[in-house]
Amino acid sequence: MIEVLTSGVALGVHVPGLLLARRVREQGGDIRVTVLERLLPEQKRVTTEKMKWAFHRDFRVALAGRGIAADPSKAVEEEAVEELFRSWRGGGVHTLVVFSGFWLPIVARYAARCDRPPRVHVCHVDSVPSPSLRRADTSGLDVTHVRLADAENGTIPCSIPVSREPAPAWSEREQRLLVHGGGWGMGTYREQARRLSALGFALDVIAYEAQDVLDAPRVRYHMVDPDWHPWLDDGYPPLGRVRPGRPIRYTRGADHHSSFDLAGAAIATVSKPGGGTLLDSLWSATPVVFLKPFGDHERRNAELWEGKGFGIPFERWEGNGFAVDELHEAHLRLLDATANVPDYSGILTGRTGEGAV
Structure with missing residues (x-):
């Protein structure tokens, strides 16, 4: 055992x-x-x-x-x-x-x-x-x-x-960004989500409570069940789509956590560089646009991912005019990496x- x-x-x-x-x-x-x-x-x-x-x-x-x-x-x-x-x-x-x-x-x-x-x-x-x-x-x-x-x-x-399934091809992905703050919803992701939405990006945003949800065009909100805690059961976090005026229907898969599917459908994840985010990035072949880290260990995570060409700091991506081609190149490098x-x-x-x- x-x-x-x-x-x-x-x-x-x-x-x-x-x-x-x-x-x-x-x-x-x-x-x-x-x-x-x-x-x-x-x-x-x-x-x-x-x-x-x-x-x-x-x-x-x-x-x-x-x-x-x-x-x-x-x-x-x-x-x-x-x-x-x-x-x-x-x-x-x-x-x-x-x-x-x-x-x-x-x-x-x-x-x-x-x-x-x-x-x-x-x-x-x-x-x-x-x-x-x-x-x-x-x-x-x-x-x-x-x-x-x-x-x-x-x-x-x-x-x-x-997942044992291959990462979705770039051509199959929606031109969306996944924006979140890790398991506790921490960091500057909410401010950057508003900026990216104003720039015209379509977003999937993980909200953590009702006040996180804003009425914005081309933004889909998702929420982990606030009444669920890891010590209650051995399942993955229940996740549901937030729709105005409707109750949230929380679901979860048996194979992996539902937010991983959102990462696989996106062209990048915008988040602080936690270890779980790197794991999702690797296996979904989705690059990470790094926000401010939570501690030195996350800073080192970002340095590793950037050094391997798997991610980019938000400020540098902004300086490059939010170039999508740069994300595509990182996606291809991630695909090569998982094979080995x-x-x-x-x-x-x-x-x-x-x-x-």
């Missing part, structure tokens, strides 16, 4: 974990996903939700609070942890794949009790260690670091296919070797 350990603090951590589980199951592997917040008391989850909305509504609050976020592993309920440990022992868990550094103190406690500790993979979705992984102490663990992007070496050592990227799910199950592009 393989156990994937994610956190609901960021969909850019949680969704790749769900994707990995999906790809492993396709190969007949026994795997499950556990979200850290399921071990927390209800009040702590409520606090996390309040922080999410504060960060969404004011990016300055998010930037100010990024370095002082508390470690949620210190607030877990002991009985929930012990029950989890019992399930790992009883279920024959031999591999733990950690997507959030907040899990590592709990993993270390479990490993210390085992005569034969499980192998531990730390999966880096970002191109350098994210804040939770930077702060984590792995000195007592035998850890294998798995990198889905590597800013230090300028490579994509391996990846998790978001090793599949981490195959590495995990022993079906493929490792490599780098």
